[in-house]
Amino acid sequence: MKETIQLSASRPEDVRAAARILREGGLVGIPTETVYGLAANALDGAACARIFAAKGRPADNPLIVHISDIKQLYTLVRTVPKEAEILASLYWPGPLTMILPKADCIPDEVCAGLDTVAVRFPSHPAAQAVIRESGLPLAAPSANTSGRPSPTTAQHVLHDLGGRIDAVLDGGPCDVGLESTVVTLATNPPRLLRPGGVTLEQLRAALGEVVLDPAVLNPLAAGEKAASPGMKYKHYAPKANVVILDGPRGAYLDYVNAHRENAGALCYAGDEKELRVPCVCCGGEENSSAQAHELFDALRRLDDLGVSTVYARCPDKNGVGLAVYNRLIRAAGFEVLKL
Ligand code: TXA
Ligand code: MG
Numbered sequence: 001m002k003e004t005i006q007l008s009a010s011r012p013e014d015v016r017a018a019a020r021i022l023r024e025g026g027l028v029g030i031p032t033e034t035v036y037g038l039a040a041n042a043l044d045g046a047a048c049a050r051i052f053a054a055k056g057r058p059a060d061n062p063l064i065v066h067i068s069d070i071k072q073l074y075t076l077v078r079t080v081p082k083e084a085e086i087l088a089s090l091y092w093p094g095p096l097t098m099i100l101p102k103a104d105c106i107p108d109e110v111c112a113g114l115d116t117v118a119v120r121f122p123s124h125p126a127a128q129a130v131i132r133e134s135g136l137p138l139a140a141p142s143a144n145t146s147g148r149p150s151p152t153t154a155q156h157v158l159h160d161l162g163g164r165i166d167a168v169l170d171g172g173p174c175d176v177g178l179e180s181t182v183v184t185l186a187t188n189p190p191r192l193l194r195p196g197g198v199t200l201e202q203l204r205a206a207l208g209e210v211v212l213d214p215a216v217l218n219p220l221a222a223g224e225k226a227a228s229p230g231m232k233y234k235h236y237a238p239k240a241n242v243v244i245l246d247g248p249r250g251a252y253l254d255y256v257n258a259h260r261e262n263a264g265a266l267c268y269a270g271d272e273k274e275l276r277v278p279c280v281c282c283g284g285e286e287n288s289s290a291q292a293h294e295l296f297d298a299l300r301r302l303d304d305l306g307v308s309t310v311y312a313r314c315p316d317k318n319g320v321g322l323a324v325y326n327r328l329i330r331a332a333g334f335e336v337l338k339l
Helices: 012-023 045-055 070-076 082-091 125-134 154-161 200-207 249-258 288-305 321-331
Strands: 005-008 028-030 037-041 064-066 096-101 116-120 167-170 181-184 191-194 241-246 263-267 279-281 309-313 336-338
Touching (some): 005 012, 012 028, 012 037, 037 045, 037 064, 070 116, 082 096, 154 167, 154 288, 241 249, 249 263, 249 309, 263 288, 288 321
Parallel strands (some): 005 167, 028 167, 064 116, 241 309, 241 336, 263 309
Antiparallel strands (some): 028 037
16 A cells, blocks of 8 residues: 555646656546546556556456547557547547557557557646646546446545555546547447447537447347447446436336335435435436536445435436436446336
8 A cells, every 4th residue: 555645736746746657657546527537658558557456447448548639649540530530620629539440559458459549638627738748648547446436526536546546636526527428430330339528419410320339228238249348347336226217207206205215316406305215416307417517426425325225317318418327327237117
């Protein structure tokens, strides 16, 4: 156990310290606009291997490489198709990750033996500053213990990884709150592997046909191969058993109030006044962005309710709501009850 150094993104000398640790092969938790990332030098296989050890991450789950200048993309991939240029011009920097055929400089640890690499240009100024200052592309998965909700504050990072990583750079709470949209351009047509802040509707408006990978909304069948390895693991799991109740608000309230034993609720603002169980609120009913922003912190807080079952309201599946639903059904182990 070593002590994790706490740095502040608002101090330039702290950003330089973070960059120095990264250049020396260390691990630093960094803020991005989506969630906190656990960064290491993406060109250093040994440094990236330490990410897997710190998180307890399965070795077959590849990492996203973060850049601070579009020119870096051309050094990391073999080809940059027209679709990548279109998406980069519209959504970079921002919460969008593109998968492309990898260049030889990408170590096996980063791509987990695949022939492709995931690349993202984050918009968070502190993330950009650390990448720029280090002079390196940075591999960074979410900075949580594998299986836990992704961290949206520096405190979440310390809770999960304190003592296991060299430093965390505190840049305040993350804006989007859910991980980036992952789209692969290594297939034709492009395929959405993980929904996020850049929506399926926006991708289709930019590119035409974009396939929604079945793993976004459904559990993989036994033996089926995941297009995005991260989608096959049980994820974001609170201690309690989460059940999504899909139906109108009144039916939700009635159901929960009729099943109160050892139960809690993951509900929308205003619902708690009518529920007779412990509640965690997550955004407003009509506000998918607020739900996205609050979901992971809400999932972490469910553990404090001390209940064995949590009844969650079913999010709307349009726009950013698709990303909220995608994370919530994983937290629920795909248990959805139609009301
Ligand atoms: O917003 C984000 O993307 C955050 C921040 C830190 O940038 N990062 C993040 O990383 O969420 P991670 O490792 O938790 O999720 C990366 C996802 C996983 O589901 C992984 O399987 C998938 O991207 N992925 C990475 N490289 C891939 C590849 N070459 N082919 C298919 N899927 C890939
Ligand atoms: Mg993750």
